[in-house]
Amino acid sequence: MGRYFRRKLLIYGVTFFIAVTINFAIPRLMPGDPVARMLNRHSVSNSESAAALRTYFEDVFGFDVPLWQQYLNYWTALLQGDLGVSVFAFPSPVSSVVLDALPYTIGLLVPAILLSWIVGNGLGAMAARSKWLDNSVLPLGYLLTAVPYMWLAILLVWSGGVLLDWFPAARGYSLSMQPNLSWAFFVDLVHHWFLPFLSLFIVALGGWAIGMRNLVIYELESDYSNYLQALGAPRRLVRRYAFRNAMLPQISGLALQLGVVVGGALVTEVVFAYPGLGSLLLNAINNQDFFLLQGILLFIVIGVLLFNFLADVAFVLVDPRTRLGLEGGQS
């Protein structure tokens, strides 16, 4: 098993290395002078700070040293957590801009994914054993997975935010507020959080429910279920086994889903004008803010790799079949 994880770690390590290298190469491969373009494009009106920025960029890009030196410098800076300075949010460092946005994205996606996973699996498992529920859960589930997310999100903004006016239709918190640790701010935060959360929850729900239903039905028709029933085991035991076995692929599926958390909510954040990595990414692109873009991509890559690795671990640890297969059979 150790060999398996070492190999996986190596693969993820190499992937990370390549991703960082590509990240390094992109601005340098762009035609023209990226520094000048960044400065021109973005209105750094204050000429003093423009000059400061220019020296800074020249310095960071280090065009005067050979490419391999630039590359090494890039890694050194990266490992020290130095991702450069954002142009668009000058003079904040990229890392702090990204870290400011990250909690919004995570706070939105993690609850949405976890709750839709729990509720979806519950619904799916119940649908697998009740004709009546199945007849309602299944079509509804397919409907939800078929609905284009954009459309659903806009519908929610319009109905919940505009028509009923129960929830704010945009932003992470009210314009009139400053982020602080008060109860009032927290309530405001949750109020703004609800609609985008709901949209993500709803679209993910149907997929989990249908997946779980199919898995449970498959397990209920498997040989071991038939054998138990032939020996007169009560439905309860048969269902318990089926449910537990059906959960196994769902657990690694969950870990995989969490992997896309970091980069996954672009559309949501745009539709709901919600602050987060998605909005930030859009801003970085619009402003040709290469450092910021690089920083965000790096976070996304790390997030995906990390959770993919977790999914691998879950997949192996949770299921004795794969676990024993890797340990090498005994007896």
Add this chain to the structure above:
Amino acid sequence: MALEVEDLRVHYRTLRGDVRALDGVSFGLADGEIMGLAGESGCGKTTLGKSLIRLDGRMRHVGGRAVLDGGELPIADDKAMNRRRYRDVSIIPQYSMSAMNPTRKIGKLTADLLRAKGESFRELRPELVRRLELVGLSEQVLDNYPIELSGGMKQRMVMVLSTLLDPSLLIADEVTSALDVSNQKAVAETLVRFRELGFVKSMVVVTHDLSLVYQIADSIMIMYAGRIVEKGPADTIINAPRHPYTRALIEALPEVGLEYGDRRLKSIPGKPPQLLNPPTGCRFRDRCELAHDRCIEDPPAVDLAPDHTASCWKVVD
């Protein structure tokens, strides 16, 4: 009589209509009898076995009944059958290799099953271990997952598990098909041991392998297209079969008990009829060399000896 089956009819419901997989099956099984059940693929052997323990969702009990140890076996009543399953009737399924939950340790699985049946695992454990040793498995397998066992070990584990509550009737469906020759022999002998030790009273051993079942069975029953064509003592069926289908089947065998001689194996020409709309009269008619006019009618079951019956018009004469 341990088991008596009368005119049993079980159909599979399909979109195209009912598949008459058992179409009037009658036979008896004496106390302690091991009966081999043979016939070409698709003739209804598994269906018969399943009918005696659990009809699956697509199966429908259309008629007939079964009596076990003097009491009615409520075939069509799933709830009532549940109390009889495992204790009175048990099965070693055709799919023994995958019969155990792959994600549960075998000991835990056994405990779950016994507890669910209202038995105490703690009390039964010594007996379980004794029986495992009897079939050459160590107590250690209880701590293993099914995939850690070889095919032969899995087969023996399921055999022990299925018979742990000493059922009166055991259905063993193709217990040797998935195994190599030496394991086949061992498993077949184990079945006999189980009867001798009183773990099971009587047995229906479904098989394709007539020469193997000949070595362990007291009697052999031959099915064809959802019906029984002949039943008799194993010796008689193998050495002096009377029904034309049985004869063809035996002739298709390499000589029982002998080495594969020079004789080419004859396969029976033609195919069995499909059971969606089976033909009237004798179902073997299309392939029978002796078929004649009367065979358009259903042949009666004729008693040739007290324990030997065959259903064929030629036998009547």
